Every structure is written in C-alpha cells, then in structure tokens.
Amino acid sequence: MNKCVFLDRDGVLNKDKVDYVYKLEDHIILNKVPEALKLLKDAGYLLVIITNQSGIAKGLYTSDAVKLCYDALQEACGGIIDGLYYAPYHPDYDSECLTRKPDSLMFEKAIAKFNVDVHASWMVGDKARDLVPAAKLGLKTILVDEIDENVKSTFQCKDLWEATEFILSRSLADV
Numbered sequence: 001m002n003k004c005v006f007l008d009r010d011g012v013l014n015k016d017k018v019d020y021v022y023k024l025e026d027h028i029i030l031n032k033v034p035e036a037l038k039l040l041k042d043a044g045y046l047l048v049i050i051t052n053q054s055g056i057a058k059g060l061y062t063s064d065a066v067k068l069c070y071d072a073l074q075e076a077c078g079g080i081i082d083g084l085y086y087a088p089y090h091p092d093y094d095s096e097c098l099t100r101k102p103d104s105l106m107f108e109k110a111i112a113k114f115n116v117d118v119h120a121s122w123m124v125g126d127k128a129r130d131l132v133p134a135a136k137l138g139l140k141t142i143l144v145d146e147i148d149e150n151v152k153s154t155f156q157c158k159d160l161w162e163a164t165e166f167i168l169s170r171s172l173a174d175v
Helices: 033-042 063-076 105-114 128-136 160-174
Strands: 004-007 046-052 083-087 122-125 140-143
Touching: 004 105, 033 046, 033 160, 046 105, 063 083, 083 105, 105 128, 122 128, 122 160, 128 140, 140 160
Parallel strands: 004 046, 004 122, 046 083, 122 140
Antiparallel strands: none
16 A cells, blocks of 8 residues: 555645636745655655645636646656646535545545555645545644644644655654
8 A cells, every 4th residue: 555645736735826826827836845745755655636626617717727737836846746636616606526625535536546545644735624534534634834723633834844844754753
C-alpha cells in the first residue's frame, strides 16, 4: 500500500480569491509550495489534489481552465503531482454530488486507484469541509492558513511548508 498526502488547491497550493481562481494570471503558487511537494515526494508520498470547483457549475469557467491551472502547477513542481480530482458541481446550480467536499467520493476514488494506506496518509486543507471527509476515512488532517479552534483537525499549521515539516517529522518518528 502507498502513503499519500491529499491536498486542497485554493488556499493550500495557490493563493485563494473570493471570486475563484481560474485564470493563469490569478493562479499564484504560494511560497515554498514546489519545495514542500518535492520533499514529500522524496519521502515516498503520493501527491493528490482534491478540490471543489463549483465555478464550473455556476458557468464562470470551464474544466479546461482548471486543467490549465493544474498544468501550470505541475510545471512549477516538476511534474511530481500524481493526481487531480475535482468536483465541478454545486447543489444550488446543478445537483447534489457525493464527490463534492465535505462528501468523500473523490477521496475514495483516489484511495482505490492508488492503493492508499489511509492510516499512513494525510489531508492538508484550509477549510473544515476539506478535512471532514478525510477524517471520516481515517486520514490524519492538517488545517493550514488560519489557526481556528472551531475546526476539528489532527493538527494546525500556518502553511504547506510547515505542514510538510510536521508530516516528515512524524514519519521519521514512526520509523
């Protein structure tokens, strides 16, 4: 089985915007993200992005825009991301869907495809809805961006770099 770090996109890997990130000029990769992802990859973790992209259901952008941002991130990180799962739905615009966080179907699909050991894996997100499905499935969770005592997470860190250092220190302690 494989260990994996699941990652939310907006607010974890790139700067978040209130009115959605779908243009390349707005897709600003956060500080030390490529370096953090490389450290995780070098430590044997699969890297899988799990993201809601409701702007597609709202007609604001297309799946192609999501793919362009993903390709830019892959290029900046040397092509080390193993997968991208996104939910293009919103219950107010099309339908309820089990893939959309806080539901867990995107995680379940990736876990099955990549033969992931959930007990050796992590989810890094910046919102409670990112962590709910991960915790339900047995993943350890890290909230980044803002420390919030109201969000249930295994750990809280200021950004992906700090979360990476934490994950790697825990991995070494388990050896």
